[in-house]
Amino acid sequence: MSLHTHSIAALAEGLAARRFSAVELAEHFLKRIESANPRLNAFVTITRERALADARRADEARAKGGAPRLAGVPIAHKDIFCTDGIRTSCGSRMLDNFVAPYDATVVEKLARAGTVLLGKTNMDEFAMGSSNETSYYGPVRNPWDLAKVPGGSSGGSAAAVAARLAPAATGTDTGGSIRQPAALVGISGIKPTYGRVSRYGMIAFASSLDQGGIFAASAEDCAYLLHAMAGFDPRDSTSVDSPVPDYVGELGTPVKGLRIGLVKEFFGEGLDAATAALVQASIDRYRRLGAEIVEVSCPSLPLSVPTYYVVAPAECSSNLSRFDGVRFGYRCENPKDLLDLYKRSRGEGFGAEVKRRIMTGTYVLSAGYYDAYYLKAQKVRTLIANDFRRAFAAADLLVCPTSPTPAFDLGSKVDDPITMYLNDIYTIGANLAGLPAMSIPCGFIGHLPVGLQLIGPHFGESRILSAAHAFQRETDWHRRTPAAYA
Amino acid sequence: MSLTRRDVEGIAHLARLQVTEQELPVYVDSLSKILSFVEQLSAADTAAVEPMAHPLEGEVQRLRPDEVAESDRHEKYQANAPQVKAALYVVPRVIE
Incomplete structure (x- = not known):
């Protein structure tokens, strides 16, 4: 059986025609997970019984008629989304014992859409990392090469989809945590507009940047899932109350006449030459499809990484103050007083990168430094957002690399935070400006995949997905799977 | 920018x-x-630039009426x- 290479549409069609049952489909993926996970470490929790129960319910709904279109389609959730009654660890010792008491809105919506929960995926601790090496549960390995990182922070979800252990998986993206791993493992991943997908029950990292999204093999598959996830949620005060377009129905929008902008600053130093060549070939392909290519400039964009590394740590130091060893999460042994309880619970419960970011954030928010760092960064952020606004007056979409290089070796950057942070140089801008952006596979360097990034204006998801879909009708990079997981 | 051990001890204390x-x-x-x-960042000219308040232009944090919407689930x-x-x-x- 090759059910794991089917598109979401083919799975839904096969389930509707009763060529296979949801239970058979769940078993197929569970077996693949159980066989591959000891090597990849993509899942931290496999929810076998829950998957089979969900699948039986989907089969019953299909038998009765009127089942939702994704009934029986298996998915995995990044372990940052709260799942009622299932451990939700966020990749941290701090939440190793935390059983979520409710479902995140994304989890609830995808369950209502009929999806089957296979398990929870590994991630960088509290989503802070670009290599999935900061997880309390150990690194995830790249299915294309076990010595390489899968990217991060949603590395487990990305590796799971790349190895076809799940047809789709949720992720979150604060500075590139969906797009960069999608690029490094050769799959498609979309970060929607800030506020498009509810963050209720999604453990907060940096609240002015965080946004949930989805990984799947293709843009078409992403469109099915995003449609089920997106929409207004009164429980998230940043959720935007605007109608969700028919992402699947609009996939066929032609590329002809589309104005594609090339941001000059994205093609400068630091970009690997082989990656640049593949991105250039992709741009040529869009030109052949009838797109008009224009050059645009975003002069403040080179400041996006330092801006991010003020804003994100500042917000994380505030958000993570809730982990106090009192109400939930890790508590140290034998605290001698309340201060000792706070300090040791947090000192022992958080890993090195999380502590580094909390301290960076504490410093930039502290008395006497707020104006010089945080306020300054928020002003530069305005400049970056203005740059993008001008760019979108001249272009409908921006196209650029997702990551400066293909997947790097495990352990090669983990001791050097600045080098690690610079991995996100092409992805952070979209978060700072709240823009939707996607990575799709555009070729290989040796045996390692390379990603192409498409950035759209606010609520331009449909245009991004249709442009990505047009590219994928002409190419088969997104259908390639690592030989060991074919 | 060079921090001392004392600086870092102070930051760690503030961050508990x-x-x-x-x-x-x-x-x-x-x-x-x-x-x-x-x-x-200090080299960027931000004179007369407003700090970003929300990533989406014109959006503000929504308020809701102060009404009880949740049941008591303290045991869970x-x-x-x-x-x-x-x-x-x-x-x-x-x-003490």
Whole structure:
């Protein structure tokens, strides 16, 4: 059986025609997970019984008629989304014992859409990392090469989809945590507009940047899932109350006449030459499809990484103050007083990168430094957002690399935070400006995949997905799977 | 930007994080590097630029009426607490 290479549409069609049952489909993926996970470490929790129960319910709904279109389609959730009654660890010792008491809105919506929960995926601790090496549960390995990182922070979800252990998986993206791993493992991943997908029950990292999204093999598959996830949620005060377009129905929008902008600053130093060549070939392909290519400039964009590394740590130091060893999460042994309880619970419960970011954030928010760092960064952020606004007056979409290089070796950057942070140089801008952006596979360097990034204006998801879909009708990079997981 | 051990001890205290003797020099080094790295922001001309208040232009944080919308589920929530007694969270004695 090759059910794991089917598109979401083919799975839904096969389930509707009763060529296979949801239970058979769940078993197929569970077996693949159980066989591959000891090597990849993509899942931290496999929810076998829950998957089979969900699948039986989907089969019953299909038998009765009127089942939702994704009934029986298996998915995995990044372990940052709260799942009622299932451990939700966020990749941290701090939440190793935390059983979520409710479902995140994304989890609830995808369950209502009929999806089957296979398990929870590994991630960088509290989503802070670009290599999935900061997880309390150990690194995830790249299915294309076990010595390489899968990217991060949603590395487990990305590796799971790349190895076809799940047809789709949720992720979150604060500075590139969906797009960069999608690029490094050769799959498609979309970060929607800030506020498009509810963050209720999604453990907060940096609240002015965080946004949930989805990984799947293709843009078409992403469109099915995003449609089920997106929409207004009164429980998230940043959720935007605007109608969700028919992402699947609009996939066929032609590329002809589309104005594609090339941001000059994205093609400068630091970009690997082989990656640049593949991105250039992709741009040529869009030109052949009838797109008009224009050059645009975003002069403040080179400041996006330092801006991010003020804003994100500042917000994380505030958000993570809730982990106090009192109400939930890790508590140290034998605290001698309340201060000792706070300090040791947090000192022992958080890993090195999380502590580094909390301290960076504490410093930039502290008395006497707020104006010089945080306020300054928020002003530069305005400049970056203005740059993008001008760019979108001249272009409908921006196209650029997702990551400066293909997947790097495990352990090669983990001791050097600045080098690690610079991995996100092409992805952070979209978060700072709240823009939707996607990575799709555009070729290989040796045996390692390379990603192409498409950035759209606010609520331009449909245009991004249709442009990505047009590219994928002409190419088969997104259908390639690592030989060991074919 | 170069931080001292004392600086980092002060930051760790404000953040309520215990940092061990072995960890301290590592944080002195990496936090100094990060602060030097972000210092390039000071070169940007931001005179007359408003700090960003929301990533979406014109959007503001929505308010809701102050009405009870949730049922009492303290037992379920407190199942995750390290120590609970009579529906109260237990911590070390604060007042002698």
